[in-house]
Amino acid sequence: MPKLLSPKQVARAIQASESSVKRWCDRGDLEVQYTAGGHRKIPVSSVIAFLRKTGQALENPELLGLPAVAGRAHVDYETACDALFTALVNGKEAVARQILTELYLAEHSLAVIFDRVVTPVMIQVGQKWQCGDVHVFQERRGCEILLQIMQELRRLLPTPPSDAPVAIGGTVSGDLYRLPTAMVEMILREQHWAAASLGDNLPFQTLERAIEQYRPRVFWLSCSHLNDEDEFLRQYNDLYDTFGMSVAFVVGGRALKESLRSQMRYATFCDTMQHLEAFVQTLNNTASKPAEQ
Amino acid sequence: MPKLLSPKQVARAIQASESSVKRWCDRGDLEVQYTAGGHRKIPVSSVIAFLRKTGQALENPELLGLPAVAGRAHVDYETACDALFTALVNGKEAVARQILTELYLAEHSLAVIFDRVVTPVMIQVGQKWQCGDVHVFQERRGCEILLQIMQELRRLLPTPPSDAPVAIGGTVSGDLYRLPTAMVEMILREQHWAAASLGDNLPFQTLERAIEQYRPRVFWLSCSHLNDEDEFLRQYNDLYDTFGMSVAFVVGGRALKESLRSQMRYATFCDTMQHLEAFVQTLNNTASKPAEQ
DNA sequence: ACACAAAACATCCAAAACGTTCATTTTTAA
DNA sequence: TTAAAAATGAACGTTTTGGATGTTTTGTGT
Numbered sequence: 175m176p177k178l179l180s181p182k183q184v185a186r187a188i189q190a191s192e193s194s195v196k197r198w199c200d201r202g203d204l205e206v207q208y209t210a211g212g213h214r215k216i217p218v219s220s221v222i223a224f225l226r227k228t229g230q231a232l233e234n235p236e237l238l239g240l241p242a243v244a245g246r247a248h249v250d251y252e253t254a255c256d257a258l259f260t261a262l263v264n265g266k267e268a269v270a271r272q273i274l275t276e277l278y279l280a281e282h283s284l285a286v287i288f289d290r291v292v293t294p295v296m297i298q299v300g301q302k303w304q305c306g307d308v309h310v311f312q313e314r315r316g317c318e319i320l321l322q323i324m325q326e327l328r329r330l331l332p333t334p335p336s337d338a339p340v341a342i343g344g345t346v347s348g349d350l351y352r353l354p355t356a357m358v359e360m361i362l363r364e365q366h367w368a369a370a371s372l373g374d375n376l377p378f379q380t381l382e383r384a385i386e387q388y389r390p391r392v393f394w395l396s397c398s399h400l401n402d403e404d405e406f407l408r409q410y411n412d413l414y415d416t417f418g419m420s421v422a423f424v425v426g427g428r429a430l431k432e433s434l435r436s437q438m439r440y441a442t443f444c445d446t447m448q449h450l451e452a453f454v455q456t457l458n459n460t461a462s463k464p465a466e467q
Numbered sequence: 468m469p470k471l472l473s474p475k476q477v478a479r480a481i482q483a484s485e486s487s488v489k490r491w492c493d494r495g496d497l498e499v500q501y502t503a504g505g506h507r508k509i510p511v512s513s514v515i516a517f518l519r520k521t522g523q524a525l526e527n528p529e530l531l532g533l534p535a536v537a538g539r540a541h542v543d544y545e546t547a548c549d550a551l552f553t554a555l556v557n558g559k560e561a562v563a564r565q566i567l568t569e570l571y572l573a574e575h576s577l578a579v580i581f582d583r584v585v586t587p588v589m590i591q592v593g594q595k596w597q598c599g600d601v602h603v604f605q606e607r608r609g610c611e612i613l614l615q616i617m618q619e620l621r622r623l624l625p626t627p628p629s630d631a632p633v634a635i636g637g638t639v640s641g642d643l644y645r646l647p648t649a650m651v652e653m654i655l656r657e658q659h660w661a662a663a664s665l666g667d668n669l670p671f672q673t674l675e676r677a678i679e680q681y682r683p684r685v686f687w688l689s690c691s692h693l694n695d696e697d698e699f700l701r702q703y704n705d706l707y708d709t710f711g712m713s714v715a716f717v718v719g720g721r722a723l724k725e726s727l728r729s730q731m732r733y734a735t736f737c738d739t740m741q742h743l744e745a746f747v748q749t750l751n752n753t754a755s756k757p758a759e760q
Numbered sequence: 761a762c763a764c765a766a767a768a769c770a771t772c773c774a775a776a777a778c779g780t781t782c783a784t785t786t787t788t789a790a
Numbered sequence: 791t792t793a794a795a796a797a798t799g800a801a802c803g804t805t806t807t808g809g810a811t812g813t814t815t816t817g818t819g820t
Contacts, residue, residue: 310673314666373607380603
């Protein structure tokens with residue numbers, strides 16, 4: 175998708191007028207390219223450089239375009255992962271914030287950041303925790319920091335329009351991993367959904383009530399840990415029997431192994447946040463009232 | 468609605484002259500960004516922080532997109548509690564944010580807001596939940612919303628100076644109530660402490676490691692629920708034996724009944740956030756290097 | 761290939777913001 | 791109570807901004 179932006183797009187994104195953006199281009203404050211016919215084309219990287227130079231905040235990042243997934247050599251995920259890991263286990267909130275903010279400004283797709291940086295880092299934390307290299311409190315503090323930063327980023331996402339389709343979800347009883355469900359919420363909000371995470375550790379009974387009350391178009395379940403797989407299967411399938419026809423069930427998480435999935439029904443299973451993003455975009459495009467781009 | 472304001476807009480909102488607003492920006496009292504041409508752009512959050520810092524009233528809140536009552540002389544806690552309760556159980560994030568922002572502007576201490584509004588509301592939610600008037604998902608969603616808003620307010624607090632005294636804390640294994648520990652963190656940060664919440668559900672073993680690594684001046688433990696009181700007592704007292712001399716233990720929470728407290732040692736027990744605030748202020752005043760008021 | 765609508769272009773101008781200066785009010789200290 | 795100090799708000803000429811204008815480029819659909 176577009177790496178080059180028009181003056182109007184940039185103006186909206188940084189809350190300035192089109193005239194000013196064009197003037198800044200002409201004056202050289204904003205690096206700019208031209209089409210054959212003389213139209214300005216402003217690279218995203220140029221906007222970021224400009225914002226950094228002037229110390230301005232990015233007011234409407236969603237307007238800077240959607241997934242720039244295809245290999246951007248610019249960002250080195252491995253370095254970012256290493257740095258983030260170190261920052262999290264040492265409780266360096268400010269460092270972690272800087273890493274993620276820069277990635278967000280450079281990458282513009284939350285899904286990619288989640289899949290290629292945040293999730294791998296948390297997996298690494300989990301592994302080192304099992305071999306005893308990382309203490310529980312370091313893992314917990316790391317999660318706290320990540321959740322805080324994600325909430326800050328969440329504020330930069332568009333506020334859902336009042337007629338936005340509703341999505342709710344969370345994790346089931348016994349699953350205390352709230353990071354994934356927070357990610358899901360953000361991905362959905364980025365796609366202009368009115369997504370609300372109900373949190374973690376939710377009994378199936380209350381999920382049923384929640385669906386009844388919210389009447390969502392999408393219901394998600396993040397499963398990082400299951401206390402009792404058989405019990406989960408039974409209750410999940412009950413829930414699906416009740417609502418599966420009217421609500422799109424989206425499930426994911428490492429606890430849902432293939433053997434389990436084969437016994438479940440759902441609208442989609444997501445291995446990654448990018449899968450989820452693609453699925454939601456499909457919904458947006460095929461819906462009667464699609465959320466505008 | 469715009470998140471960045473011009474000096475004139477801010478001047479009208481807080482009923483001051485444009486000259487003064489500009490002077491405050493230049494002096495650093497108001498956080499400000501600049502356009503490429505050198506015009507000031509003031510974030511709403513910066514205005515809110517300024518108003519609180521100086522104790523001024525907000526004369527025209529509607530100009531900032533805030534509720535019309537914000538900053539008015541006195542606040543009726545009971546009304547606020549009722550409104551917040553309704554907003555939380557109905558998942559109305561925006562309404563809850565307005566209520567709390569309004570209180571934040573009108574009040575001088577976060578502790579008062581926590582003690583007289585947030586805590587009572589969550590107690591009410593808990594009660595109605597037990598009689599079945601409130602569903603689990605409503606309670607959970609309410610907590611999510613509160614944590615979200617508190618995170619936003621946290622950003623308005625002063626960033627701790629690098630030589631700030633360190634405080635860490637959280638809840639023990641089996642205690643999943645993370646709201647109180649988030650409150651504690653904010654109260655401490657408001658008093659210029661480098662406070663870091665380690666989160667919830669922490670085994671004692673890792674608390675020990677955390678204290679070793681962070682070497683805090685204060686260690687807090689929030690106890691809203693205990694799986695096993697005797698086990699807790701044993702492990703807590705072990706921890707106190709190890710660190711009680713070098714670290715100030717601050718405990719609180721409704722799970723610590725009188726019968727339990729009598730068997731525990733601690734620097735202070737806090738019934739309310741205002742107690743905590745007073746205690747920390749005492750520490751600040753008697754410390755060799757007091758954080759400036 | 762052509763036509764047409766949407767978007768971007770350059771230019772111009774009024775409104776607004778800039779920095780500076782100065783008179784007036786408020787606070788602090790003697 | 792008075793004098794000095796500090797903060798405020800108005801006034802000023804200059805610069806920046808943002809909207810309106812009519813024209814040109816772009817991209818899409820036939």
